[in-house]
Amino acid sequence: MEERLLMKGNEALAEAAIRAGCRCFFxxxxxxxxxxPEYMAKRMPQVGGVFLQAESEVSAIxxxxxxxxAGVRAMTSSSSPGISLKQEGISYMAGAELPCVVVNVMRAxxxxxxxxxxxxxxxxxxxxxxxGDYYTLVLxxxxxxxxxxxxxxxxxxxxxxxNPVLILCDAILGQMMEPVxxxxxxxxQLQPKPWATVGAKGREPNVINSFYVSAEEQEEHxxxxxxxxQRMRNEEVRVExxxxxxxxIALVAYGTVSRIAKAAVELMRQEGIKAGLxxxxxxxxxxxxxIHDLAFNVKAFSVIEMSMGQLVEDVRLAVKGVAPVKxxxxxxxxxxxPESIFQKAYxxxxxxxxxxxxxxxxxxx
Amino acid sequence: xxxMKRLFGRPEALRDVPTHxxxxxxxxxxxxxxxxxxxxxxxxxxxxxxxPVGCAVLAYNYFNCDMxxxxxxxxxxxxxxxxxxxxxxxxxxxxGDGDLASIGTAEIVxxxxxxxNITVIFINNAIYGMTGGQMAPTTxxxxxxxxCPDGRDPRLAGFPIRISEMLATLDGAVxxxxxxxxxxxxxxxxxxxIKTAFQVQLNGEGFAMVEVLCACPTxxxxxxxxxxxxxxKNMIPYYPLWEIKPLLKEGVVRD
Numbered sequence: 001m002e003e004r005l006l007m008k009g010n011e012a013l014a015e016a017a018i019r020a021g022c023r024c025f026f027x028x029x030x031x032x033x034x035x036x037p038e039y040m041a042k043r044m045p046q047v048g049g050v051f052l053q054a055e056s057e058v059s060a061i062x063x064x065x066x067x068x069x070a071g072v073r074a075m076t077s078s079s080s081p082g083i084s085l086k087q088e089g090i091s092y093m094a095g096a097e098l099p100c101v102v103v104n105v106m107r108a109x110x111x112x113x114x115x116x117x118x119x120x121x122x123x124x125x126x127x128x129x130x131x132g133d134y135y136t137l138v139l140x141x142x143x144x145x146x147x148x149x150x151x152x153x154x155x156x157x158x159x160x161x162x163n164p165v166l167i168l169c170d171a172i173l174g175q176m177m178e179p180v181x182x183x184x185x186x187x188x189q190l191q192p193k194p195w196a197t198v199g200a201k202g203r204e205p206n207v208i209n210s211f212y213v214s215a216e217e218q219e220e221h222x223x224x225x226x227x228x229x230q231r232m233r234n235e236e237v238r239v240e241x242x243x244x245x246x247x248x249i250a251l252v253a254y255g256t257v258s259r260i261a262k263a264a265v266e267l268m269r270q271e272g273i274k275a276g277l278x279x280x281x282x283x284x285x286x287x288x289x290x291i292h293d294l295a296f297n298v299k300a301f302s303v304i305e306m307s308m309g310q311l312v313e314d315v316r317l318a319v320k321g322v323a324p325v326k327x328x329x330x331x332x333x334x335x336x337x338p339e340s341i342f343q344k345a346y347x348x349x350x351x352x353x354x355x356x357x358x359x360x361x362x363x364x365x
Numbered sequence: 366x367x368x369m370k371r372l373f374g375r376p377e378a379l380r381d382v383p384t385h386x387x388x389x390x391x392x393x394x395x396x397x398x399x400x401x402x403x404x405x406x407x408x409x410x411x412x413x414x415x416x417p418v419g420c421a422v423l424a425y426n427y428f429n430c431d432m433x434x435x436x437x438x439x440x441x442x443x444x445x446x447x448x449x450x451x452x453x454x455x456x457x458x459x460x461g462d463g464d465l466a467s468i469g470t471a472e473i474v475x476x477x478x479x480x481x482n483i484t485v486i487f488i489n490n491a492i493y494g495m496t497g498g499q500m501a502p503t504t505x506x507x508x509x510x511x512x513c514p515d516g517r518d519p520r521l522a523g524f525p526i527r528i529s530e531m532l533a534t535l536d537g538a539v540x541x542x543x544x545x546x547x548x549x550x551x552x553x554x555x556x557x558x559i560k561t562a563f564q565v566q567l568n569g570e571g572f573a574m575v576e577v578l579c580a581c582p583t584x585x586x587x588x589x590x591x592x593x594x595x596x597x598k599n600m601i602p603y604y605p606l607w608e609i610k611p612l613l614k615e616g617v618v619r620d
Contacts, residue, residue, distance in 0.1 A: 023450070024446065024449060024450050026446065050449045050450065052445070052449060054442070054475075055471050055472070055474075055475035056471055058439070058442075058471075058472075059439070059442040059445075059471065059472050059475065060442075062435065062436060062439035062442035062443050062446065062472070063442050063443070063445050063446035063449070064446060065433075065435070065436075065439075065442075065443050065446060066415075066433065066435075066442070066443035066444060066445065066446025066447040066448075066450070067446035067447065067449065067450035068446075069433045069443075069446075069447065070413070070446070070447045070450040070451050070454075071450075072450040072451075074446070074450070088436055088439075089436065089439070092435075092436050096434070197413045197431035197432065197433055197447070198413075198431065198451060198454065199410050199411040199412065199413065199430075199431055199451075199454055200409070200410055200429070200430050200431045201410040201411070202410070205428075205429060205430055205431050205432060206431050206432075207425045207431070207432045207433070207434070208432070208433040208434065209425060209432075209433070209434040210434065211422060211423075211434055213423075
């Protein structure tokens with residue numbers, strides 16, 4: 001049975017975590033993610049779980065390390081500057097192969113930045129983020145419903161791969177309210193975790209560790225990790241393609257921007273421009289194949305992001321020069337509008353088709 | 366002839382493996398004291414230890430119980446995560462002076478302030494051993510290290526931290542003791558302190574820590590016997606021994 005509710009993104013995410021069996025939450029206040037720890041402070045005691053406000057982001061992620069190593073589903077959340085502080089622990093957890101969920105409700109940067117929505121942490125999220133050779137799985141919700149659904153999946157993926165999973169959203173997705181279908185599902189039984197440190201009763205001791213004394217052992221370990229990341233690439237890619245069947249121009253955007261891009265696609269279609277949208281839902285693994293395959297069908301890509309050209313690099317790598325890829329971004333917490341996306345896409349198409357058929361000339365405003 | 370009674374042997378909580386510690390290093394002694402206490406309290410199968418970054422980073426190879434290796438300074442945060450997740454387990458962290466009293470000060474202060482029901486063993490040898498003998502937060506004034514080659518000058522590098530006294534001011538800290546293992550009588554007292562610190566956790570009383578003054582012959586540039594004497598002559602006067610916060614809450618039995 002499903003319940004239909006009006007919820008804030010941050011709260012929907014927190015409730016989904018509870019229902020997904022998360023029983024330890026360690027966090028630290030930072031805007032715009034405060035509703036998550038606040039919700040957890042209220043909700044965790046009701047389900048016999050742990051909420052603890054840590055003394056810092058660094059401590060919070062290391063508490064997650066301890067709890068995850070003890071076999072419990074654990075989570076922390078923060079926003080951009082706080083996520084930088086958590087990178088130490090995320091790297092250790094990737095190295096020690098511990099499952100956890102980390103939520104980044106992105107704000108502007110660099111430095112302290114502003115509290116408005118931004119997507120400037122794309123590189124940090126998708127290229128490892130901390131030190132060393134590793135990746136985290138990155139999920140990018142585009143609605144409050146997805147904040148909920150992807151959180152459910154995040155815990156399963158973390159356990160499946162014994163790897164940190166990042167939920168990369170932004171201030172708008174965290175703060176806005178939308179109706180959601182709340183699944184009446186509570187996960188109470190987890191797959192056994194025979195590697196966890198729960199006390200060596202009747203068995204040899206378990207060790208949670210990311211330290212390798214010899215280069216050979218470290219290399220062997222890293223290769224094993226990368227085999228796992230390859231499996232993610234093979235099995236976990238998620239992408240939405242929308243109105244791409246006959247599209248001549250593909251907009252590429254994730255998260256909040258993808259919603260604005262959809263409105264831009266509608267505008268373009270009204271004006272006779274065959275536009276469509278590719279929305280990566282997993283940012284790592286990146287939907288390279290989908291984008292590469294579609295590159296043969298379209299005249300150009302327009303990549304729209306709330307950052308100064310981060311997502312566009314992955315799109316270019318995926319397109320492999322098959323079609324032109326143009327970047328349009330806003331930064332500092334400013335949003336693109338459907339009209340500005342339309343205008344950029346229009347200019348691009350006009351430039352590409354000028355002299356061929358001039359079909360876009362007539363709609364210059 | 367009747368079967369001989371076993372009077373001395375390797376504790377079950379210590380693995381039968383050689384350690385990597387330098388000759389004369391007291392880490393092995395302290396490991397053994399902890400292992401003996403774990404055996405005596407019969408808690409090995411529910412104990413989870415946390416190894417630090419520093420010379421004791423490989424402690425997970427030596428203790429015969431479940432272990433986690435923490436990031437530098439974060440052992441008490443990791444301990445908090447484990448203990449909160451598994452309240453019935455026994456959790457101890459083993460941390461050096463750089464780990465606990467420098468990079469991990471926030472973690473240890475707040476674990477103590479919250480009264481986390483964990484046991485912390487704090488090894489103070491007044492130097493960074495693993496990295497080759499740099500100045501520690503507990504390096505004594507005038508003591509030479511590779512990063513204070515003319516001796517620690519308080520005008521440049523401040524004063525050594527008495528972290529046990531600091532933590533003892535916190536309401537959540539139930540038991541704080543400082544011990545030394547430079548001779549047998551002190552070693553036996555150190556063991557009693559360690560046992561009390563585990564007992565505090567078993568009783569659910571809150572945060573307990575034992576600071577153990579240790580020698581580092583290799584990085585101090587002394588022989589093992591000289592280093593033990595150096596502890597007595599130079600460290601103990603600055604870091605006074607015994608129970609800094611012996612005032613246990615009612616109901617806690619002292620050994």
